[in-house]
Amino acid sequence: MYKSVFTKHIDKRIKIVKNKSALQTSYLPEVLPHRSREIDSIATIIASAFEGDRPSNILIFGKTGTGKTAVMKFIGNELKKEDPSGNTCAYIYINCEIVDTRYSTLQNIGNQLIMDFEKRIPFTGWSIDKVYAEMKNIIDEQNKVFIVVLDEVDRLVDKSGDDVLYHLSKINEDLKYSKLSLVGITNYLKFTEFLDPRVKSRLGEEKILFHPYDAQQLGDILRARASIAFEEGVLEEGVIPLCAAMSAQEMGDARRALNLLRVAAEIAERSGDTSVAEAHVRSAKNKIEMDTISETVKTLTSQSKTVLTAIIYHSKENKTLTTGDVYSKYNELCKILGIPVLTQRRITDLISELDMLGIVHARVRSFGKAGRTKEIELSIPQEICDMLADDEAMKALKTYKPPSQTTLFK
DNA sequence: AGGTATTCACATGAAACTATTCTCTGAGTTAGG
């Protein structure tokens, strides 16, 4: 019998995860631990939709991984349970991270309500006014209360301004039969500061703040998910508390906590262990950190990569590294790579960006008569440096041989 | 000794320039009446 390359891995693998999807961030559990208060307060506001009134607009604040989206999706499901035929109330969810232009937002709302494929609003071609008018007609025709959830509204405002919000929050004045209320979700606490005052007051009729989970609450969430995801007794004693504690330190992000647990389980599975131990969690944390760094490094522009390479070259000799050092090395590298050389002004900014990303550590220091400059240190592990050396953009450096004595470093 | 002036090597800011992408408009095209 033919065996594929996977066979031996599959056979060997001891399954300790029975339902992986429960650990995925997209998974929506049936109960949301520690969020009943938030759910309740949203529900009381939205409940008026069933009496035919327009619920107040709601603005939900909270850091990432505090369950904002999960709660709203949960509410969406509950709405459908309460009103299975969908005659009195409709729930529309829009993720503004994906749908982030004025046009696409309106188009998306409209199209979620049109069943007939032929009549759909095309994704290009119409003027915004026309899309708005069409969407308004569709909404009014259906004669019900619409709950429009705009997830990550800050993205929408960032990219396209608050026009859409202005129109959407004012749409009720134009509607004869239907009613529409908005639920904005944002993780930016100062979001409203940048809004047009009219939008601000309309949108923020009700405000709800989601606090980060503490270690204990994270533990409860993890336990709930773990009981679905894992076989009995697969997790060792301290695993969940450790995951919870680690994630609580990082702003109480439930998403990360789940991620950590999932990766730990994967590591355990791959190394053929029958249970998940604390050591697995630790290496999972390490792996996740590594992955995010390597991801950010990979997605840098080739200019930034060149600057970073210049820093790496220099950091091999351990004297303090200044902007001037980096710039001269950078100049050299640009010539070898055949890419345009940017000014020093720009390079200082690029170095600051690398600093913000946590790839290097730069601080401004005065060396007296030797001037005032940035002191730059590399803060990524060697493996990442090696990875960068293999990068497509840096390939020319590998084959490059300096024309004899040009070795700047001894 | 104590004070202040100088000096270095950039940092930091603002404005201007450029290239690219997004939006909108209006002319041309199409299809239906």
Added chain:
DNA sequence: TAACTCAGAGAATAGTTTCATGTGAATACCTGT
């Protein structure tokens, strides 16, 4: 004639350069003791 397409104008945006000004502290230079 209304609806639709699509090219090109114009606006918005991101990335960069140019120009101007600012900065912290070691060091040089005074000044009066």
